[in-house]
C-alpha cells in the first residue's frame with residue numbers, strides 16, 4: 001500500500017516541532033543501500049543517515065545481535081556491568097592502540113563532546129580553543145564549541161573562555177594556545193561545513209602545540225570515526241595520538257551510541273561521581289556496535305572505503321561542473337563550480353539517489369561502508385547525468 005508523502009508531511013507539521021525543515025520523504029523500509037519511501041519509490045542511500053549506517057539498512061549481523069540482546073537483557077543502568085559494555089570498551093581501547101585508554105559511553109555526538117568539555121575542566125584550566133566552521137553538537141556546551149555563528153547566535157550567552165580560530169591555521173593556534181588552555185578541539189575533516197580537509201601537518205602541528213603547552217588535544221571523530229575515512233578515527237594518517245577522542249554517528253551501527261575515550265594521562269581525570277548518563281553503554285546499542293565493528297574488520301571494509309574513494313574521485317573530478325572531490329574514504333564532498341548543490345540534491349533525489357547539500361557548492365556523500373562497486377558505479381552514472389542537466 002502506498003501513501004502520498006503529503007499525508008505524512010501534514011502529520012509532521014501538526015505534531016513535531018519546527019526545529020527541522022518539514023521532510024519531503026517518509027521512509028518506510030531499507031535493505032543494504034536501498035531504501036523505500038511511502039509512495040513505493042526506491043533510492044540508493046548515499047547519505048547513510050548522515051555517516052551513521054556503516055552497515056546500511058537491516059544488515060543481518062545487526063539484526064541478529066540486536067534481536068538476541070533485546071530478548072536477553074535490554075537495559076541495566078550504570079549501577080551494573082554487562083558483557084557487551086566490557087567487550088566494546090576493550091575493543092575501542094584496542095583500536096586506539098592505547099591500553100591505558102578509558103571509555104565513557106553516552107548516546108550522541110553532542111554528549112560525547114560535553115563529556116570531553118567536563119573532562120578538560122578537571123585539568124584545572126578553563127580556556128578552550130576550537131575552530132571556525134566546526135560542528136560539535138547543539139547542546140549548550142557542545143554549541144559553545146561549535147564554530148558556526150548561525151547556530152550559536154540565537155542562544156547567547158554561551159560558555160565563556162572559548163575562542164574559534166580559522167581552520168587549518170597553525171600559526172593562529174601557536175599564538176592562542178597557552179599554558180592556560182584546557183583543551184583544543186578539532187575535527188580531522190570538517191564534516192558539516194562541507195567536508196573540508198586541513199593541509200598535511202595540521203593535526204600533527206596541533207599535537208606538537210598541545211605537547212608544548214599541556215593543553216588536551218581532543219579529536220572530534222563523531223563523523224570521521226568508525227572506518228568512515230578508511231581509518232578507524234580519521235587522524236591516523238598524521239601518525240598522531242590525541243588525548244581524547246569523541247565518537248557517535250557510525251559507532252552504534254545505526255543505534256544511538258556515543259563515546260568519549262580518554263587516552264594516556266587523561267584517562268584517570270574523571271573520578272567517581274564526576275559524570276554519568278542513564279542510557280550510556282546500553283546493552284542493545286553495545287551489541288549493535290560490536291556487530292558493526294566485527295563486520296567492518298572481517299570484510300576489510302576500511303581498505304575498501306579507500307578503493308571506493310579512488311574510484312569516485314577519479315571519475316567525478318573529471319566532469320565539467322565539478323571543481324574538486326575532497327574528503328577521505330567514504331566521507332566525500334563533491335565541490336561544484338556553481339552554487340547549485342541544493343538543486344542537484346533534489347534532482348538526485350528524483351533520480352533515485354539520496355545525498356545532502358551542506359553548503360550551496362557542496363554535495364556530501366557518506367554511504368554505508370558495505371556499498372558495492374556496482375552501487376558506486378551506479379551512483380557515478382546517475383550523478384553524471386543529473387550534473388549534465390543541473391550543473
Ligand SMILES: *Cc1c(COP(=O)(O)O)cnc(C)c1O
Nearest residue numbers: 108109110135136137191222223
Ligand atoms: C554530528 C556531529 C556532532 C553531533 O552529534 P549529535 O549526535 O547530533 O549530537 C558532533 N560532532 C561532529 C563532528 C558531528 O558530525
